[in-house]
Amino acid sequence: MNLAKESRDADRLAHSLGFLGYVTVSAGEYGEVVALSDAALAVRNAHPVITAYGRMRRAELLAAHGDKGEAQRALALANVATEAADGVEPPASMYWWSTGFGAVQRGGVLSLLGRTAEAVGEATHGLAAMPAEHLRSELLASALRRVDPDMSAV
Numbered sequence: 001m002n003l004a005k006e007s008r009d010a011d012r013l014a015h016s017l018g019f020l021g022y023v024t025v026s027a028g029e030y031g032e033v034v035a036l037s038d039a040a041l042a043v044r045n046a047h048p049v050i051t052a053y054g055r056m057r058r059a060e061l062l063a064a065h066g067d068k069g070e071a072q073r074a075l076a077l078a079n080v081a082t083e084a085a086d087g088v089e090p091p092a093s094m095y096w097w098s099t100g101f102g103a104v105q106r107g108g109v110l111s112l113l114g115r116t117a118e119a120v121g122e123a124t125h126g127l128a129a130m131p132a133e134h135l136r137s138e139l140l141a142s143a144l145r146r147v148d149p150d151m152s153a154v
Helices: 002-007 010-025 030-041 048-064 068-085 099-112 116-129 138-147
Strands: none
Touching (some): 030 048, 048 068, 048 099, 068 099, 099 138
């Protein structure tokens, strides 16, 4: 992360803070993970796709921790950010992002909120919008398992 700070590149800094949150979540430090998510979202001038992904990730963290009210508010902000990023070419570090993946990610949040039927519908819609070359990725498979353990792209 120090290199990201030194680069003075908003995209790298926001992305590295978000990635550090993924590493930290495995240690069970929920407060620290949310703080890293908030820090990533506070980076000014970050790419809209990075912001959309970060907002959806924050909603997912809150939902996973059982904070349904905050997760709902975070999801509403994530939806606005995702709409703002629609059609914007993602940065190279997020080559896997697409509008369809955003919908699958939203489905994961909805599933954590107990809205399973809505989650599956959202993820199914997302799959239909995804580039064919992304359909066999492990990243997508993992995201789909968060929506429904039996869901797959193929």
